[in-house]
Amino acid sequence: MHALSFLNSAGTDEPKVSIPAKTVFHIGSFAVTDTMVSAFVTMLVLVLFACVVRIFFIPRWRKNDTRISGFRLFLESMVGMFDSAAREQDGEYGGFVGPFYFSCAAFIALGTLMEMTGLRPPTSDLNVTLALGLMSFVLIAFFGFHKKKARRLLHYCNPINVISDVVVPFSLALRLFGSVFSGYVIMHLIYGLPVFARIAFPALASVIFTLFHAVIQSYIFMFLSMSFIGEAVE
Helix, strand or coil: CCCCCCCCCCCCCCCCCCCCCCEEEEECCEEEEHHHHHHHHHHHHHHHHHHHHHHHHHHHHHHCCCCCCHHHHHHHHHHHHHHHHHHHHHHHHHHHHHHHHHHHHHHHHHHHHHHHHCCCCHHHCHHHHHHHHHHHHHHHHHHHHHHHHHHHHHHCCCHHHHHHHHHHHHHHHHHHHHHHHHHHHHHHHHHCCCHHHHCCHHHHHHHHHHHHHHHHHHHHHHHHHHHHHHHHHC
């Protein structure tokens, strides 16, 4: 079976939910899917947010270091959490690993929240989560060889180590995909409930299956990836 689909409980012809991303439009022979659109929107929002903070906020904070706001405290706590976690897990490589996974976590969190706008989360597409898993795999291999040089090859003399390393990107990708897609499916099932059950229940479910997912999945992906890198360089 290439796709998992269902109709709402009322049996109307509303759009189906499927594992493969749906094609929205074509650019020549290139098909643009709904998860590509949401991924582009997510990246655009993150880039604009970073530019606004860098251009308008950071210069003001540098001029007046005593100026404290909730927004500044939030950003500094997030940066500090990722930086300290990266340095604790990955030592000398934390300076690169921390900002990289801060970006990945921001993409996963905001991408999951795209569901609340009516867009399909990009992380509910296995292609997206596999790309994130492969990036982590590349970093694990790179830092492992950078730290241990040729000694890292001894790690692969054991077939079990080869299998465990190859499985890493797929385990990261499938775990993230399964978690986000299951929440996406559950929310669509909830939206398909009778009208009287759609007054307050979707709002409560959104907190559990969207907001909670956005935070916890980004944190888990970051923590697992840093742990794998830490194991490779220890």
